[in-house]
Amino acid sequence: MPVSSDVDRSESAPDGPALPINELFASLQGEGKLAGVPSTFVRTSGCNLRCWFCDSYHTSWDPTHAWMGVDELVDDVEARDPDHVVLTGGEPLVHDESATLLRELDERGYHVTVETNGTVVPDAPMDLASVSPKLSTSTPTPANAPEGVDVGEWEARHEERRIDLDPLSTLVERHDFQLKFVVTGPDDMPEIESLLDDLRGVAAAEIRDADVLLMPEGQTREQLAATRNVVADLAVEHGYRYTPRLHVDLWNDAPET
Secondary structure, eight states, X not given: OOOOTTSOOOSSOOSSSEEEEEEEEEEEOOSSTTTTOEEEEEEEOOOSOOOTTOSOGGGTTSOOOEEEEHHHHHHHHHTSSOSEEEEESSOGGGSTHHHHHHHHHHHTTOEEEEEEOSXXXXXXXXXXXEEOOOOGGGOOOTTTSOTTOOOTTHHHHHHHHSOOHHHHHHHXXXXXXXXXXXXXXXXXXXXXXXXXXXXXXXXXXXXXXXXXEEEXXXXXXXXXXXXXXXXXXXXXXXXXXXXXXXXXXXXXXXXXX
């Protein structure tokens, strides 16, 4: 996946607040409560986890980016039509300057969704915290790792870091939120139910079943075809919401979608 074609490929960070950007484009939000809403996506590079099925390989396993100043990012967002912005990654909140960008976008009246794995909490505004806690089925192993990848120490690091109730509870207490789980099949449900019980036990905020979204794992139309009906049936059975992956249905695995 290339860096967006209209992004200057700076090899080093400019002076002042800046972020490593993998993609910047306008499209439709493909997932969650706002699926179908025209949005500008700002995708940072770099992540503190390594899901084996990551659909943004070039922000995690093989980070690719160009450095852009926060002022330049805001200008690029303003040059596009949507009044919704999605800050995503990788894990955008591992970068301190993501908070700077969020404050700048908030001051300009944008509705901002932050796609996060729930392990980092910024001191910054967000209109929707789209939190995707990573289940044990996300942990990379030599057997499931992407082709050509040496898992090395990431199996243990990912498993150790993937769930932290302190930042998870803080995110749901501070912000409007959705808990979006990538589901590979029925065997994931006991872990989801257990995590929700644990989170409800520590968070000083109501977590409704309507805030819980089940999303089928799959990076291509063919992969989604094998999982979507199973996951939809699980959502009906357990009383949670089902979320599609519209961008995959519409554009398959094309970049900047």
